[in-house]
Amino acid sequence: MVAKPKVLMLGKLDHAHEQWKAVEEIAEVLRPKSTNREGFIEECKAGAFDGAVAVLRTFASISITGRIDEELLSYWPSSIKFLCHNGAGYDQIDIAPCTAKGICVSNVPTAVNDATADVNMFLIIGALRNFNVGMVALRRNEWRGNNTALGHDPEGKVLGILGMGGIGKNLKRKAEAFSMKVQYHNRKRLPVDKEDGAKYVSFDELLATSDVLSLNLPLNTHTHHIISTNEFAKMKDGVIIVNTARGAVIDELALVEALNSGKVGSVGLDVYEHEPNYIHPGLVNNPTVMLVPHMGTWTVETQTAMEVWCIDNLKQAVLTGTLKSPVPEQASM
């Protein structure tokens, strides 16, 4: 009997059970026994994953392996040629050393767009309307609280989207339903037929003219702390900042300072620079800000669609030696 190809499973899937069964029919699934990076590396050294051709990893599996970086990859068997990440953002993976080792990486792009843009819109409305102050007061039995400031309507406000990818475009559509005016900045302007009519502005113009600034760009070496003290100084007084991308695209300390000084009027965050262990007290203790604990894709429908998409990548890798959605850095690999 011909042996099945081996795949390594890092983390666990909770929804796409039928699709996973189909993987088990075509592949032998290996799983680490260890629960930390040290133990995982020992298992690699002992040859526990030798022969595996592809890896499926979840966002939470960082607790088992730590970052997928050059050091970790140096212990992976040379048989591994594919790494399928279950998530849109793949900042837990260093792509350059994967490329150097000939490992093709995929992510889950479009499946996350609607759910993430929904949370984005929720944060925009909540921050504009000052809802958190009222919600906190009500739960303290203080009805709306004392001197709770009036909010602002989204209608007619300028929404600046930094990072007009799949989520940014989805957000644009939703924000326009609330009569917001949308402008965007990307490092490279989109072809006009891909802009959906959004106005393209320079980075500085986006900062200077947006009433609400939404961060919708991936975290990488170019975008780390792309918004910090200098950038806040260029913004309108009372600007609203919303982030559903990754915490570290904003310098969180500078954000708290800008909030405390009144430069930033309010904030809506789903992601934090040092999540999940540390959220700056200047955010947690400020009732005017809207804070959600990274729930952008936290729906049954979206989590299921993400798992199915990721499994499709894994199956395609095993059966055809290709990926359905390679990460952009490796598009030509």
Ligand SMILES: O=CC(=O)O
């Ligand atoms: O944060 C969620 C994702 O990257 O998919």
